[in-house]
Amino acid sequence: MSTLKLFSSLLLLQLGASLFLLDPTSAQGLKVGFYEKTCPSVEAIVKQTTDSFLSRAPSLAAPLLRMHFHDCFVRGCDGSVLLNSSSANPQPEKTAFPNQSLRGFQVIDAAKSAVEKTCPGVVSCADIIALVARDAVSFDKGPFWEVPTGRRDGRVSNSSEALQFLPPPTANISDLKSRFSAKGLSVKDLVVLSAGHTIGTSHCFNFNNRLYNFTGKGDTDPSLDPNYIAKLKNKCRSGDTTTLVEMDPGSFRTFDSDYYTLVSKRRGLFQSDAALLTDSETKAYVNLQASTHGSTFFKDFGVSMVNMGNIGVLTGAAGEIRKHCAFIN
Template structure:
């Protein structure tokens, strides 16, 4: 693992003075031409190394597959796929980890740290954290029984992050299908992309905090969401009693560690865990048609999911970037900390 720098309090003021956010003043960089096999010469074992570490993490904690996969969604939708999500807060920057959609939700940052550490030993300063996220997400899906695909690589890492930008973009578990359709269209992602990528919830768990309103006060009615199938609602009532622990978790579908089309079959039966999921079937005819198709045809779901992941992976901010040495810290800050803590 990379050294974990503990900043003594007296140094915080000095770090504040030294810190600058270069992306605010630099001119926009051209769009990066991504391509498969980007590291075939500069770091030939990059992709196999990522896969090995993800497999190891899944053996330790099966939930890490879903957590790692979701990092790509939460990174790419906020100013493109640039690993801004991985930056820790600084004295002058509020990053994305504590944004409304990420706090108490995203996990497994340490798995990406492990991948980065392995790659820095093999190929120092070569493989970007942004590319690691995309490779790790692909491997988490395929190692969970889902499809695999060739990823395009060559991204750079952002120099900064923005909690405000994340809050402005990432949807709430309360979102409905119409809101999600409009959101995805902003990124030139289609209704089919929306439904297929929502199928990422084929694996993983959600918190009671995210659904108690569905169980007891949907749309301020004082009643449960009528779209929830009665048997499933009773199950959720036991899992998430009114006034209970909001951090208790339940499976997002009935096969929460296997990537398959059970998620869509559950939606058709009224057994979607999140409001944003169930709304794809119950709330809009445009998404309902796609949900029905994927519930019957797992191959069609897998193909659409791969296409959506590739398109989402193409999102870029156009801002200058770098290859971080530590995914949690921009290189300028990493070097300043090193100088202060180890060379003073």
Template sequence: MAFVKLFSSLLLVAVLSWYRLEAFPGSGLDPEFYQFSCPQANEIVMTVLENAIVKDPRIAASLLRLHFHDCFALGCDASVLLDDSKNVVSEKNSKPNKNSLRGFEVIDEIKAKMEQVCPHTVSCADIVALAARDSTVLSGGPHWEVPLGRRDSTKASLSESNRNIPAPNSTIQTLIAKFSRQGLDEQDLVALSGAHTIGLARCATFRQRLYNQNGKNQPDVTLERNYYNDLKSSCPKVGGDNNVSPLDVSSPVRFDNTYFKLLLSGKGLLSSDEVLFAGNEQKAAELVRTYADDEDRFFHQFADSMIKMGKINVLTGSKGEIRKNCRRLN
């Protein structure tokens, strides 16, 4: 009888392990990765974020963006967190990141608490992925099970950061190409762009749309007129580079589908937003309409696309390391 019970237990473990591998095929990741080694991991991330977002609601969007910028350079490996050092040229100095990427101090705080409770166990890469999910949830967006078990990179790539992260004035063709390079399709592109339902953008990232579209010294014709006039008041032709405007003018701190509704009416802040609908790419435009009409469908696809993005070129097993300090190598 004891042998039968033991066999049944081992069979159950094998079945559950197979199920988790089938749920996240080929990634080497598992939502239950820290179930025994650090069961408090999710709670620690959520507790820190609850306090951080109360102090600065914008930080939720910043942490979502941090995950995106990390995954698009080398993969989801926390390379974006590394500071300059003798052996590292930081990705923080790239054009998409410099004077723009935020949230590093929040990641530091989470990591410090993890090290107190579960020393040398939870990777910085997993912390970034969990922080992106919890920032979404705390802003009113969907929840998803984050596959875990990433390890941290022992290098950074300034060149990949500059080359792979789409610019705010990207055409729809460039966006599709850069997402495809990461194994993400057009559906992922439109859904993940929906992260712009929260957060702010600097004047420097959208000034060209107001004053010098295509070098013709005129505004982007896709901008709704009253919206255009409002933007001009906060983003002058000269100066004010760091003045900020909400990416979603209607509900800038709530994760919802309003972003897509605004695209339909010519109120996408960045050119890379508006081209999803006005860029003469039929599938992208249809997806914008779909998500504008159906928030649940957007939420479901956003969660699926975040899981998919979070598996880009991950380091698992004995690859990489578990950093003690997210800003530097061990």
């Protein structure tokens, strides 16, 4: 190699190294075991905290899973859903209508506090949400998956964005596909993650229109099983804003594939559940899991949760590691 070519090659190598140092996010994405050296006990601490709360209040499992979803779909998985109102930002995501029913913030705060005692200033609140969601599903006899970590916390949270990006329970299939696609998620991710509705409860007002006034003429939703409508009407009166109904009757605290059996029988609680039967790809997956007792569901759910957990993450030098999850530093 000529002296000129050697010099040029060395210059390019040095330039590449300089760019790497200037942009640490270029090589620092999420990975399993991100805290292996800086906080090796983080997952054990988070699991112990989560299990402690759920053993006393098992109904928190579904809200903790939902919190991760609501965080990732707005500004990416950056912990922005955790931020409280402040004089600088009086309307954070928490105040948006879809988030006013979120619960379990005390679990995240307790896990963060416990981690901070061992590894101060190291683990992000965004990563803690992701770990807690996994542990909540596992607690309810659901799958366990490896959670890639390395997220950093965002500094911005706007209620208007929550209204814009979170899929409503009234969404049809084209709306759902559009919203998931915009976040880099596939149609399979959509139908897999919808089964998070196998645990938890919902207020009647999220589906009451299907029972009493579907098209504004005092009618019912024809896509909902009439026998199920009768059962739901016994629990939910017209205009009911307080009553809670199990989303997966009989096993709403067990993470299983029964969701798909219900949807296949036209007993999905929300319009967004019923919508899965109006698309060939999502319908095929629903019928497969319903007929095979969820043969691939647990594995698929873990994969889709990892995919969701990758949305819009902040890594490297972006964002911050919050000292308290409800406030920016």
